[in-house]
Amino acid sequence: MQNTTHDNTDITALAFEAGQPSLIADVRRKIIKVNQAFLALSGFPFDMLIGSTLNTLYAEQEDYGFIEFLQGTQKTGLKSDDPVNHYTGKTLRDTWDGRHLELIETLTHIPGQNGRPGHYLMSCQKIGGLIPKLVVASESEKAFNQLIESLPEAAVVLDGAHIKVCNEQFSHLTQRDKAELDNLPITDLSMAVQADGVGAVEKLSRILSALERGRIGTIEWLLKLPNGEPREVEVSFSGFEYYDRRLTFANIRDITDRKRMELERQGLLDELANKEQMTRLATRAGGIVIWEVDLQTNKMYWSDGASQLFDVPVGSLPATFNALREFVFEDDIGLLDSLLDDINEGLPFEFESRFQGPAGDVRWLRTQGQVECDANEKPIMVRAAVSDISEYKNSQEEISRLAYYDPLTKLANRRLLLDRLHQYCASAKRNKTSGVVFYLDLDRFKLLNDSLGHASGDILLIEVAKRLIEVFRTDDTVARIGGDEFVVVIPVIAGGMHMVAHKARVIADKLRAALASDYIINGLNYHMSSSIGLAMFPQDGETAEAVIQNADVAMYQAKKNGRNAVAFYRAEQQDDADKRVLIEQDLRQAIKLEQFELYYQPKVDSDGQTVGGEALIRWQHEERGIVQPDAFIGVAEETGLIMEIGQWVMEAACIQLKVWKERGYFGDDFNLSINISPVQFRRKDFVVNIQEVIDRNGVAPSSVMLEITEGMLIEDVDATVAKLNQLKELGVKISIDDFGTGYSSLYYLKRLPLDEIKIDQTYVRSIISDKDDAAIVKTIMDLARHFGLKPIAEGVENKEQESFLHDIGCQIFQGYLYSEPLTAEEFAAQYF
Numbered sequence: 001m002q003n004t005t006h007d008n009t010d011i012t013a014l015a016f017e018a019g020q021p022s023l024i025a026d027v028r029r030k031i032i033k034v035n036q037a038f039l040a041l042s043g044f045p046f047d048m049l050i051g052s053t054l055n056t057l058y059a060e061q062e063d064y065g066f067i068e069f070l071q072g073t074q075k076t077g078l079k080s081d082d083p084v085n086h087y088t089g090k091t092l093r094d095t096w097d098g099r100h101l102e103l104i105e106t107l108t109h110i111p112g113q114n115g116r117p118g119h120y121l122m123s124c125q126k127i128g129g130l131i132p133k134l135v136v137a138s139e140s141e142k143a144f145n146q147l148i149e150s151l152p153e154a155a156v157v158l159d160g161a162h163i164k165v166c167n168e169q170f171s172h173l174t175q176r177d178k179a180e181l182d183n184l185p186i187t188d189l190s191m192a193v194q195a196d197g198v199g200a201v202e203k204l205s206r207i208l209s210a211l212e213r214g215r216i217g218t219i220e221w222l223l224k225l226p227n228g229e230p231r232e233v234e235v236s237f238s239g240f241e242y243y244d245r246r247l248t249f250a251n252i253r254d255i256t257d258r259k260r261m262e263l264e265r266q267g268l269l270d271e272l273a274n275k276e277q278m279t280r281l282a283t284r285a286g287g288i289v290i291w292e293v294d295l296q297t298n299k300m301y302w303s304d305g306a307s308q309l310f311d312v313p314v315g316s317l318p319a320t321f322n323a324l325r326e327f328v329f330e331d332d333i334g335l336l337d338s339l340l341d342d343i344n345e346g347l348p349f350e351f352e353s354r355f356q357g358p359a360g361d362v363r364w365l366r367t368q369g370q371v372e373c374d375a376n377e378k379p380i381m382v383r384a385a386v387s388d389i390s391e392y393k394n395s396q397e398e399i400s401r402l403a404y405y406d407p408l409t410k411l412a413n414r415r416l417l418l419d420r421l422h423q424y425c426a427s428a429k430r431n432k433t434s435g436v437v438f439y440l441d442l443d444r445f446k447l448l449n450d451s452l453g454h455a456s457g458d459i460l461l462i463e464v465a466k467r468l469i470e471v472f473r474t475d476d477t478v479a480r481i482g483g484d485e486f487v488v489v490i491p492v493i494a495g496g497m498h499m500v501a502h503k504a505r506v507i508a509d510k511l512r513a514a515l516a517s518d519y520i521i522n523g524l525n526y527h528m529s530s531s532i533g534l535a536m537f538p539q540d541g542e543t544a545e546a547v548i549q550n551a552d553v554a555m556y557q558a559k560k561n562g563r564n565a566v567a568f569y570r571a572e573q574q575d576d577a578d579k580r581v582l583i584e585q586d587l588r589q590a591i592k593l594e595q596f597e598l599y600y601q602p603k604v605d606s607d608g609q610t611v612g613g614e615a616l617i618r619w620q621h622e623e624r625g626i627v628q629p630d631a632f633i634g635v636a637e638e639t640g641l642i643m644e645i646g647q648w649v650m651e652a653a654c655i656q657l658k659v660w661k662e663r664g665y666f667g668d669d670f671n672l673s674i675n676i677s678p679v680q681f682r683r684k685d686f687v688v689n690i691q692e693v694i695d696r697n698g699v700a701p702s703s704v705m706l707e708i709t710e711g712m713l714i715e716d717v718d719a720t721v722a723k724l725n726q727l728k729e730l731g732v733k734i735s736i737d738d739f740g741t742g743y744s745s746l747y748y749l750k751r752l753p754l755d756e757i758k759i760d761q762t763y764v765r766s767i768i769s770d771k772d773d774a775a776i777v778k779t780i781m782d783l784a785r786h787f788g789l790k791p792i793a794e795g796v797e798n799k800e801q802e803s804f805l806h807d808i809g810c811q812i813f814q815g816y817l818y819s820e821p822l823t824a825e826e827f828a829a830q831y832f
Contacts, residue, residue: 004266025120029054043096063089097545154252186439191222232256247440249717272395293321293382311357329354342355346371364393406480409465417479424491427536436504438488439551443563445484456521467514479735502580508532508566529564531613542570583635595620599821603814610831613671615653617822646680654697665832673705678712686724758782761795768800
């Protein structure tokens with residue numbers, strides 16, 4: 001009985017600690033322990049699982065065997081003389097982030113021993129995995145055998161339970177000659193009772209039955225070596241038709257070393273936990289240095305061991321409290337200021353700080369102390385204990401690294417990703433900003449992984465991680481969440497939804513290109529494409545789980561689109577991003593081929609005389625014909641192309657002014673309005689650039705009217721006023737375009753050196769039918785007269801509008817009532 005108790009305890013510990021997803025429940029079926037593997041698999045918070053019951057866990061499962069098993073053990077109890085027994089079945093579970101898992105779960109009850117209560121152990125594993133499919137056409141038996149032999153990992157083809165074909169790797173794994181293996185039942189090479197307690201014959205029968213139903217899967221199996229020792233392997237089964245026979249293909253991987261490494265890794269975690277505990281004990285029981293400060297004399301005294309702790313001679317120890325600053329790491333100096341506040345109030349204190357020794361090494365120290373006060377509660381003496389907690393801190397960092405980072409790629413894992421994304425989503429909602437999640441899956445990675453082996457697959461994953469880090473910023477979160485799936489989060493992308501979507505698409509295409517470059521694995525070149533799904537937050541989800549799930553949906557859409565593609569969660573975002581990318585490409589071509597042309601619309605006075613004009617850009621697209629500016633200016637501003645386009649407009653307008661002036665077409669009172677983009681206006685060299693263009697073309701500055709929008713006025717008002725004053729000194733005129741649609745105030749109008757206000761056409765269009773619009777236009781006219789500005793009504797389309805505007809004092813008009821925008825030749829012919 002004593003040996004049985006020891007074995008049962010070992011079984012529980014191994015299953016729970018070795019890395020297989022597991023949990024433990026007490027005799028009342030209440031869950032009391034959950035290991036990290038189960039938390040990572042399910043994604044559920046630790047606190048949500050602890051305290052719930054096994055009955056609840058299995059209440060909604062189709063396999064009622066689990067409930068019957070629990071009811072059976074409840075009737076018989078968990079007695080010490082009962083054998084260990086269990087129930088294994090299939091379950092369907094939803095994870096915390098909405099994924100669906102198909103699991104094989106084993107529920108075991110462990111009898112109590114030596115007065116200790118019994119308990120339950122549940123362990124599980126996912127069904128499925130990396131299963132290569134062997135597709136055999138009408139090839140010869142020899143070619144079939146050569147194909148199996150060429151596989152890099154152990155492989156065997158079964159005809160029923162008997163070995164039909166195997167490769168040399170399988171022969172090596174089982175330590176038997178290939179001739180000996182021919183037509184041998186696979187169960188003869190297996191431990192009679194498998195690790196899950198099921199007989200090898202029965203377990204194989206279950207597998208073959210599942211394959212008959214079209215199921216494929218990956219299981220763990222115990223082979224038996226010639227010396228009787230077990231060998232742990234992972235087997236991926238799949239069925240296929242070979243001529244008129246139904247055969248089974250098994251891809252076999254030796255996981256003995258992996259299991260051993262998992263146990264060693266768990267041992268490392270246990271060791272680190274033990275070190276943490278030992279460090280805590282050490283700080284309490286020994287290695288502590290005491291210091292005292294007499295606040296009346298400001299003298300500091302140290303106990304024995306201080307010089308060893310700080311690695312300095314006794315004479316170099318701080319002699320006063322102020323000198324203690326020299327022994328505190330620069331970034332931790334603020335802790336001493338807080339300490340002084342506690343001392344002055346007579347409060348006990350505790351803090352952790354870093355100390356950099358003479359050799360440059362940094363140690364962590366914990367200081368705990370108390371303040372002694374006199375009868376009047378005035379602090380007179382401070383005593384503190386200092387201990388070295390460097391080993392404890394290092395252990396904490398190591399545990400944190402294991403808990404929050406992927407051990408293979410060193411990227412953040414799912415836990416750290418969700419933690420950060422929760423914060424990003426809350427911040428985006430609070431600050432009304434937008435971020436983007438990139439969900440990345442490597443195309444056909446499983447094929448490469450199965451054909452070249454897991455070691456080569458790991459090399460590829462590490463290289464992918466390096467490229468991801470190179471593409472993104474340190475402020476972004478790059479994570480590997482399992483297999484060949486990666487997630488990247490950009491917390492904030494500036495701009496509205498269209499601009500965010502455009503920038504995200506550009507980044508995704510850059511990422512896709514970076515990952516598409518060849519990979520060198522074991523001296524050979526391999527190409528790997530990727531499918532990327534994009535989701536914006538908070539627009540596509542206000543929680544971390546929702547955003548990741550929607551990005552995953554978008555990624556699968558990219559897969560459906562033919563792989564090596566990018567897809568947005570929302571179709572309209574995808575369409576918009578695609579259109580804007582095409583516009584950007586065409587704009588670059590238009591600049592290169594000079595496809596732009598200026599049209600001119602006249603400004604006329606109440607007598608019908610032309611007093612000026614406005615230069616309006618048109619894009620002569622080779623396929624779409626004339627493209628209006630509202631279809632491309634936004635993209636030009638987002639991409640920075642507006643700088644080249646705006647420069648061209650300014651240059652072309654001044655050239656045309658010069659031609660008309662030389663031909664004597666207009667007098668000194670004529671001016672040409674030129675629209676200025678906010679992107680242009682914000683450049684530091686904007687004024688200098690305007691002066692150079694005017695000087696280069698020899699036009700009168702007074703004939704140039706620069707039109708700016710109201711939105712420019714509220715961005716750094718002082719700088720805007722200074723820049724406009726510089727323009728006025730050059731002699732150019734300034735107009736506010738689309739007045740009444742922005743954020744202007746009387747304060748701005750008073751300070752700005754303006755010449756003209758253009759009443760926006762949205763108000764002009766409805767002044768006859770809408771009293772509110774009519775009132776707004778009248779108010780704008782009053783403002784213009786008050787500040788001595790010339791009002792111009794744009795968008796005038798009929799005589800009723802013209803008459804109304806004339807009656808309220810407007811003298812200059814622009815709109816289709818007078819003329820549509822014309823080419824330079826048409827404008828000159830009609831108005832000069």
